[in-house]
Amino acid sequence: MIVGAFIMAALFIILLRLADIQLINTESFSKKGINLVQESVNQRTQEVVIDDGRGRFVDRNGEPLKNQAEPSLVLFPFLKEIDWPVEKIAEIVNVPSTRLNNMLTSASEPIVLSTNEGVRLSSKELEKINQLEIPGVFGIYRQSPLEESIGEHIIGITGENAELLRKKYPDKKDLSYKTQIGITGLEKAFDEFLLPDAETKLLYHVDGDGNPLFGINVKYIADSNPFYPVTVETTLDKELQTMAEEVLNKQKVENGGLVLLDIETNNVLAMVSKPELNRSDNHSLTNYMLQPIFPGSVFKTVISAAAIEYGLDDATREFNCNLNLYGENDGGQDDGMLTFARSFAKSCNYTFTTLAEELMEKDASAIEETATKLGLIGPVGWTGEVFHYPQFKQFPEEKSGRVWGNDADKKVKRAIDQTAIGQKDVKVTPLGVVNMMSTIARGGQKKQVRIVENILYKNGTNMYSFSSNSIEGESISPYTASSLQKLLRLVVTDPEGTGRRFQTSPLEVSGKSGTAQTGKKNAKGETLYNKWFAGYFPSNSPKYALVVVEMDTTSAEAGTNAAFYDVVNEISKLDK
Incomplete structure (x- = not known):
């Protein structure tokens, strides 16, 4: 009787299983929701x-x-x-x-x-x-x-x-x-x-x-x-995207990337992230143009904007650029006495640490508020209401940048000095940096960065259009924007400017270089840096904003400036 009961129970379980397969969950079987009817058809087709x-x-x-x-x-x-x-x-x-x-x-x-x-x-x-x-x-x-x-x-x-x-x-x-x-x-x-x-x-x-x-x-x-x-109609230009990828490969930028914007619309024309995407390597899946990284001296653009907004941009004042960022004479600098403008062109650390300290005495929130006014901190990608999505994001993987890791650092001189040159806890995305340059080129008008313009039905009619949205909040004044434009151009035109190689560029370039320590070393024990160049062109009638960054590289190996130069050169040919 026990054996018989066991057999009956087993048969009952089998019947339940058959009923589940053939009658109950035929169209949604298991957690995967498999359609068993369709699968049976597939077996004989x-x-x-x-x-x-x-x-x-x-x-x-x-x-x-x-x-x-x-x-x-x-x-x-x-x-x-x-x-x-x-x-x-x-x-x-x-x-x-x-x-x-x-x-x-x-x-x-x-x-x-x-x-x-x-x-x-x-x-x-x-x-x-x-x-x-x-x-x-x-x-x-x-x-x-x-x-x-x-x-x-x-x-x-x-x-x-x-x-x-x-x-x-x-x-x-x-x-x-x-x-x-x-x-x-x-x-x-x-x-x-x-x-x-x-x-x-x-x-x-x-x-x-x-x-x-x-x-x-x-x-x-x-x-x-x-x-x-x-059909999702992006703002990308296939020809420019292909060119940008070829330039980075040519200059051997293997860890970093670039972003190219149309200044008038703030649309992304090209975006490249390195290393190249490999589905078996999770590290390569990340789009580093949307991730915060150390900006180095590119951040001096923010300190300059804040100094102008707070009236610290005295054109006659000179700074002792023989001193290091902490005001010490360690013999590592010999640029002599420089004005505010030439300090920006030559990227003198002492000038900007001095200005940052003075700004913090005036207003403890001056630096991060100015960064926000410039459209740097982010997120800066297109966000808005789309059908039943109240906060639809075109860049869902975009992270926000930051200036301070701890508010207590705002009272620590060395922390302020390191922050002033884009180190310590300062991290911003390349998308935020190129948006800052686009904002300056437009005279201070902040806009969200857009990469998709329309969603089209199969028959070609419009399903949805993404408007050009402004970024909420205060902006820099037109005077500040105009002053920054002159400073960014001086980086290139000054005989000793950090962007002087662009003097031979086919289009006039305005921009700022940056070198940030990463705290890492390579196998040879060499210090690794993030190398930047960010700016816009042509200077007199800005049309394109561009940022190029190479991460974790030695200064000698960086292809950042060469890649920026090549992109400007190729665009000049295409525009002709």
């Missing part, structure tokens, strides 16, 4: 996905940034069992017929031939293929990754995560558990808009041996929705 239905990204001119519609030839395996005009297809696609037959002989899944397989087709050739009306032979435009990927950190990556999918979108039960979701970048920020409505595919039914189950008819299944998938 072979298919070619033409378009997974996820939204796309294009640049400001409509050029694709991640995927493209690539002309492709599709051959289904059952062709090896029938007579078909292989010679005609071989002639159209310029591939030996023997190669096509050999591929089919060993094929158990549909074969797709495109650029990756050395087959380049035009729209006319696709038309010729389809006019032959051969069962199992199709010329299609298939969504595929671009041959050379660009802007990977900006666009971001996607991946399968069934549990996260169900958690984020509990109401979207029709989504397959294999649906890709955004993990980083714009893929993550715009994920809900990009989710697929349905796939477009070619399929046919097979038996257990892979032979046609219902004849050789291949079905074309397409989404008839005129609105989806959507």
Whole structure:
């Protein structure tokens, strides 16, 4: 009786399990929400996905940034069992017929031939293929990754995560558990808009041996929705983005990056982060243009702005630039007596530590408030209400910068001195730095940085437009902005200025260099720095703001200034 009871209980459990699989949770099985009905259909079909239905990204001119519609030839395996005009297809696609037959002989899944397989087709050739009306032979435009990927950190990556999918979108039960979701970048920020409505595919039914189950008819299944998938129209310029990536590679900037803005609109035209994205290396997934790092002397722009705002910019006053940042004569400096303006051009530490100490006596909040007025501290990326999102962010991974780590440091002379030159606890993002330069070039007007302008429906109509938003809060005065413009230009025109190499630039450059200690050393025991150059051009009629930073480098190896110079040079050619 005990054994019988045990057997009955086991059978009852098995029946419950069968009921769960076949009757109760057939369309949402397990935590992954697997549709068992669909999976059973998939087991007896072979298919070619033409378009997974996820939204796309294009640049400001409509050029694709991640995927493209690539002309492709599709051959289904059952062709090896029938007579078909292989010679005609071989002639159209310029591939030996023997190669096509050999591929089919060993094929158990549909074969797709495109650029990756050395087959380049035009729209006319696709038309010729389809006019032959051969069962199992199709010329299609298939969504595929671009041959050379660009802007990977900006666009971001996607991946399968069934549990996260169900958690984020509990109401979207029709989504397959294999649906890709955004993990980083714009893929993550715009994920809900990009989710697929349905796939477009070619399929046919097979038996257990892979032979046609219902004849050789291949079905074309397409989404008839005129609105989806959507297209996210970014502000990026594909040509400028490609150029920027090539420049950093040429100058061997392996850890850092750059950001290029259109000053009038404050739109991102190009953004590159290094090291290059590698999905197996979590370190490389980070977009360092959105992460706070030590700015070094670039931060003297903030001290200068505060000094001007608080009336400490006496043009006749001179500072003893033979002294170090603490006011000590250690023999490491020999620039002599310099005015405020020339101190900025030559990046004299003592001048700015002196001014910072005087500012803190006047107002303990002067430095961080000025940094905020300049649009430096952040977050500075586009934020606003979008449909049911009260605080939608175009840069969800952007971090805020900071000036002070501890308010007690505001009363410590050495802490003030180190803060004045962009060290101690000062950390800002490259996006914040380039936004500061753009703000100065516009005369002090602060704007949010935008990287997406529109979301377009499939039929081309507008789903949503992102307005050009100002950053709330006080701004620097027009006088301060004008004074900073003169200082930034002097960095280049002064014979001993830290940006004098840009005197030969094809476009007039205004900017500020920076070197920040990181507290790290390389394998040789050499001190590592963050090397910066940030500015705008042309100086007289500012159009572009640019920041280039190389992290954890020795001064001798840094390619920062060379990369900035090359970008200006290439843009001058493109503008012509």
